[in-house]
Amino acid sequence: MEDIENYTYVIVGGGIAGVTCAEHLYILHPEAKTVVITATSLIKAVTNVLPLTKTLDAFDVEERPAEELENNCPNVTVVRDTVVRLHAEKQHVYTSAGRVFSYEKLCICSGASPKLVENSPHVVCIRDTESAQQFQSRIKDAKRILIVGNGGIATEMVYEVTGIQIIWAIKDKYTTANFVDAGAAEFLRPELDKEKTESITPVKRRKYIVDKIEGGRTVPGGALGPDWHTGLELKGCHQRKVFIETEVELKTILEPAAVKQYGKTVTKLNSEEEDWPVYVELTNGTVYGCDFIVSAIGVTPNVSVFLPGNKLTVGDDGGLLVDDKMRTLEKDVFAAGDVCTPNWQLAPHWFQMRLWTQARQMGSYAAKCMWSSLAQEEVYMDFCFELFSHATKFFGNKVILLGLFNGQGLDRKYEVLLRYTKGLEYIKCVMVDGRMQGAVLIGETDMEETFENLILNQMDLSEYGEDLLNPDVDIEDYFD
Numbered sequence: 001m002e003d004i005e006n007y008t009y010v011i012v013g014g015g016i017a018g019v020t021c022a023e024h025l026y027i028l029h030p031e032a033k034t035v036v037i038t039a040t041s042l043i044k045a046v047t048n049v050l051p052l053t054k055t056l057d058a059f060d061v062e063e064r065p066a067e068e069l070e071n072n073c074p075n076v077t078v079v080r081d082t083v084v085r086l087h088a089e090k091q092h093v094y095t096s097a098g099r100v101f102s103y104e105k106l107c108i109c110s111g112a113s114p115k116l117v118e119n120s121p122h123v124v125c126i127r128d129t130e131s132a133q134q135f136q137s138r139i140k141d142a143k144r145i146l147i148v149g150n151g152g153i154a155t156e157m158v159y160e161v162t163g164i165q166i167i168w169a170i171k172d173k174y175t176t177a178n179f180v181d182a183g184a185a186e187f188l189r190p191e192l193d194k195e196k197t198e199s200i201t202p203v204k205r206r207k208y209i210v211d212k213i214e215g216g217r218t219v220p221g222g223a224l225g226p227d228w229h230t231g232l233e234l235k236g237c238h239q240r241k242v243f244i245e246t247e248v249e250l251k252t253i254l255e256p257a258a259v260k261q262y263g264k265t266v267t268k269l270n271s272e273e274e275d276w277p278v279y280v281e282l283t284n285g286t287v288y289g290c291d292f293i294v295s296a297i298g299v300t301p302n303v304s305v306f307l308p309g310n311k312l313t314v315g316d317d318g319g320l321l322v323d324d325k326m327r328t329l330e331k332d333v334f335a336a337g338d339v340c341t342p343n344w345q346l347a348p349h350w351f352q353m354r355l356w357t358q359a360r361q362m363g364s365y366a367a368k369c370m371w372s373s374l375a376q377e378e379v380y381m382d383f384c385f386e387l388f389s390h391a392t393k394f395f396g397n398k399v400i401l402l403g404l405f406n407g408q409g410l411d412r413k414y415e416v417l418l419r420y421t422k423g424l425e426y427i428k429c430v431m432v433d434g435r436m437q438g439a440v441l442i443g444e445t446d447m448e449e450t451f452e453n454l455i456l457n458q459m460d461l462s463e464y465g466e467d468l469l470n471p472d473v474d475i476e477d478y479f480d
């Protein structure tokens with residue numbers, strides 16, 4: 001006979017999504033019994049929340065003991081255990097310790113695991129530029145690394161790293177429109193900041209069209225598009241060399257002994273090439289040596305224990321599909337954070353990115369949805385899903401990403417306005433037909449609220465042209 005523990009709300013996962021969901025359920029429904037079941041002893045807490053705009057808060061993430069959540073929210077219990085099965089029809093979850101929890105409303109917040117090209121000590125995983133600092137210590141003695149992945153993080157990595165050779169293996173034909181962030185990475189490259197002895201007056205203001213970039217094979221230095229060549233080829237990247245291998249994936253990682261054993265031909269990039277700690281065979285048969293491999297190929301949502309026997313559906317990216325009330329297809333089963341994939345009609349300037357910001361927004365909104373479905377109250381989609389926004393720090397610089405900041409989904413048919421002041425600020429606007437679609441703001445630009453409004457209200461800005469970013473024109477006066 002099963003000994004069933006009954007709860008109103010059961011949350012699986014003690015990450016940002018799960019903890020935020022529990023905290024908000026406690027606010028909405030303090031007398032309800034809530035349990036957070038989490039595989040790890042520490043939970044993730046959001047601290048130092050600072051509202052930046054209507055859709056965006058800056059905050060820190062800290063690991064905290066579970067008791068803290070219990071102390072702050074007395075009717076919330078944290079159980080350290082691993083959920084191994086969901087029986088949605090019975091409304092039960094089962095744990096590895098043999099416990100059974102029944103719920104009225106369940107929220108799956110089990111997160112995602114970084115995809116590794118291969119589980120190997122030679123592979124370093126990068127999800128966000130913030131982990132770049134840690135990565136830089138490993139890179140100190142390296143001569144050559146191989147980067148796998150073609151997303152924003154891989155792109156930033158490629159531009160972040162100086163003074164070594166980089167082989168960048170991408171499965172697409174060309175490095176995506178992400179190359180625009182090359183400028184951001186140039187801006188952020190600490191070496192550049194250190195060199196900054198000249199005054200910060202020169203402001204580069206540039207405009208270019210992004211739809212005719214050809215994929216390159218071997219691109220030296222920081223140049224990926226015709227404009228970057230002339231405009232942003234900056235000092236300090238001379239020994240750096242980037243070799244781009246397109247339309248390939250990583251096939252195998254080979255130890256030096258295996259290369260000898262199988263008699264693999266190693267492709268040399270310089271004449272006197274020595275032995276390498278590790279070798280990589282690409283799907284087209286080329287073998288390269290390198291110091292280590294950087295994997296930046298995204299994450300896999302942690303869904304496997306929930307699927308068997310239930311009618312949950314997953315999207316192309318493997319996430320649990322949720323509707324605009326964060327509901328899965330199973331009755332009373334919600335999902336939030338990295339584990340889920342929004343399956344509603346997305347607002348034109350919002351898209352999912354598996355980041356803290358969204359884990360928190362979804363956790364909070366899921367709590368509202370869970371409570372309102374129990375209380376049979378109406379709930380409206382949170383305003384934060386109107387506009388993609390993310391605030392982070394790259395090497396101490398404030399970075400704000402708004403809307404389609406990288407031209408996401410615009411099929412490379414957009415213009416970019418750029419204002420770039422070395423060591424001070426980097427402002428990029430993505431424009432279509434004179435209307436702002438997205439922006440990257442680095443430094444203390446103080447533009448986030450104005451730009452948020454411009455993206456949300458889609459005002460026609462064509463008459464301002466490039467002057468939109470002219471530092472002598474105070475656009476806030478016009479638009480606030």
Ligand SMILES: Cc1cc2nc3c(=O)[nH]c(=O)nc-3n(C[C@H](O)[C@H](O)[C@H](O)COP(=O)(O)OP(=O)(O)OC[C@H]3O[C@@H](n4cnc5c(N)ncnc54)[C@H](O)[C@@H]3O)c2cc1C
Pocket residue numbers: 012013014015016017018037038039040044081082083084109110111112114125126127128129130131302305336337338339354355356357359392
């Ligand atoms: C290396 C790395 C660096 C990152 N850096 C940044 C960054 O700088 N900025 C940023 O915004 N985002 C960053 N991200 C992304 C960010 O961490 C995630 O988007 C966010 O943490 C997702 O929160 P979550 O609550 O959905 O999932 P998670 O934080 O992954 O939490 C999932 C929780 O579920 C638990 N769990 C999973 N399965 C079970 C189970 N079966 N039973 C019980 N418990 C379970 C786990 O133990 C964990 O507590 C990074 C991610 C990685 C991997």
Ligand SMILES: *[C@@H]1O[C@H](CO)[C@@H](O)[C@H](O)[C@H]1NC(C)=O
Pocket residue numbers: 030031032033074075
């Ligand atoms: C906890 O829940 C009980 C009822 O289940 C309620 O009486 C009590 O006020 C709640 N405690 C707090 C601190 O909200």
Ligand SMILES: *[C@@H]1O[C@H](CO)[C@@H](O)[C@H](O)[C@H]1NC(C)=O
Pocket residue numbers: 244245246284285286
């Ligand atoms: C694999 O691609 C590289 C360049 O991307 C090329 O130099 C090499 O010849 C290709 N190898 C094979 C076996 O096709």
Ligand SMILES: CC(=O)N[C@H]1CO[C@H](CO)[C@@H](O)[C@@H]1O
Pocket residue numbers: 039110111112113300301302303304
């Ligand atoms: C299938 C899968 O990705 N499982 C992961 C889920 O989360 C736990 C804890 O974070 C990982 O240990 C699993 O590997």
